[in-house]
Amino acid sequence: xxxxLLLAASVRIGIINSVTGAEAPIGETLSNGYxxxxxxxxxAGIEVDLVSEDDTGKPQISLSALExxxxxxxxxxxxxxxxxxxxxxTVKAAEKNKVPILIPTAAKEELTRMNYKYVFRIASPANGLxxxxxxxxxxxxxxxxxxxxxxxxxxxxxxxxxAKEYAAKHGLQLVADEAYSKGSPDYRSTLTQVKSAEPDxxxxxxxxxxxxxxxxxxxxxxxxPKAFIGGGAGFSQPQFVAERDISEGILASTHWTKDxxxxxxxxFAERYQKRFNVDPPYHSACAYESLRIMAECxxxxxxxxEKTRACLREGKxxxxxxxxxxxxxxxxxxxxKHPVLVTQVQQGKVVTVYPKENAVAKPVYPFKWK
Numbered sequence: 001x002x003x004x005l006l007l008a009a010s011v012r013i014g015i016i017n018s019v020t021g022a023e024a025p026i027g028e029t030l031s032n033g034y035x036x037x038x039x040x041x042x043x044a045g046i047e048v049d050l051v052s053e054d055d056t057g058k059p060q061i062s063l064s065a066l067e068x069x070x071x072x073x074x075x076x077x078x079x080x081x082x083x084x085x086x087x088x089x090t091v092k093a094a095e096k097n098k099v100p101i102l103i104p105t106a107a108k109e110e111l112t113r114m115n116y117k118y119v120f121r122i123a124s125p126a127n128g129l130x131x132x133x134x135x136x137x138x139x140x141x142x143x144x145x146x147x148x149x150x151x152x153x154x155x156x157x158x159x160x161x162x163a164k165e166y167a168a169k170h171g172l173q174l175v176a177d178e179a180y181s182k183g184s185p186d187y188r189s190t191l192t193q194v195k196s197a198e199p200d201x202x203x204x205x206x207x208x209x210x211x212x213x214x215x216x217x218x219x220x221x222x223x224x225p226k227a228f229i230g231g232g233a234g235f236s237q238p239q240f241v242a243e244r245d246i247s248e249g250i251l252a253s254t255h256w257t258k259d260x261x262x263x264x265x266x267x268f269a270e271r272y273q274k275r276f277n278v279d280p281p282y283h284s285a286c287a288y289e290s291l292r293i294m295a296e297c298x299x300x301x302x303x304x305x306e307k308t309r310a311c312l313r314e315g316k317x318x319x320x321x322x323x324x325x326x327x328x329x330x331x332x333x334x335x336x337k338h339p340v341l342v343t344q345v346q347q348g349k350v351v352t353v354y355p356k357e358n359a360v361a362k363p364v365y366p367f368k369w370k
Contacts, residue, residue, distance in 0.1 A: 033287030
């Protein structure tokens, strides 16, 4: 519960998001989360003056956006950007300018491993996406051989790196290590290499357009492992799930589901679906909670950046993302120690299948093409 009388009447928060460009479909889901957060904050007595910048998914534009927000717009704090590639230079600039920045989803591990005081992240870093997906798969049955297919971006390489480290630690043989250029028109040669290695498990890291094309072409080639696992991002998007001839049975690591059991998660999903006519992916929930927390802290700090940073560092929250607290652990700083869930598409719907305490359905295993 927010005590409105203790809060500033208005806060100015900057948003950096991929509104246009290749990541725009996911950027839209973050924008939807921000819209709902602004409405709820207003009900709680906090007027949010939201200043939004479109980075088009490009790091240099994201960096320029931050500089505008800090110097021209004089925002108290910033939420975003979406992608790891854009976040990488942007968090460095935020630290230099001593403005608090809260990353909603970007997974590259190093973002919260550089001893920065002003950089915070609500979602799990890349290692959580890989370990949860592979933990869930190995719990279903024995597997000996792993293939990793990933885009050669900050997000892709960081998440794939942790999957390969997991394989080495757990005795999985890495039989294919395939990086690809994002947005390529054809992945058949890459997938043919993977098929020839006969993996038990295929772990993929892709944004939504590539996720759809990769799985579609994997079906064409009859690549049939015991499990396909998506490392978040595109495999958790409504556009991917809607491709029912290929999405059925695909597992995906995720930071949030509507049936997680976290306070308000189900109600958020119902409201989101009614408003936008689609189920929310984890990106929407991460965006919502990030903006809510940043705005709360800015209000309590009366728009003072240093006091806002202190509030983020010292505060605790419990909402649609579950318990949130920014702490230092395992080399991370100001990192929320967030649990990663695993979902599966079953009969055209996304259901939580791992871990057991959050699961609402049993996973279908081994994988078979519909």
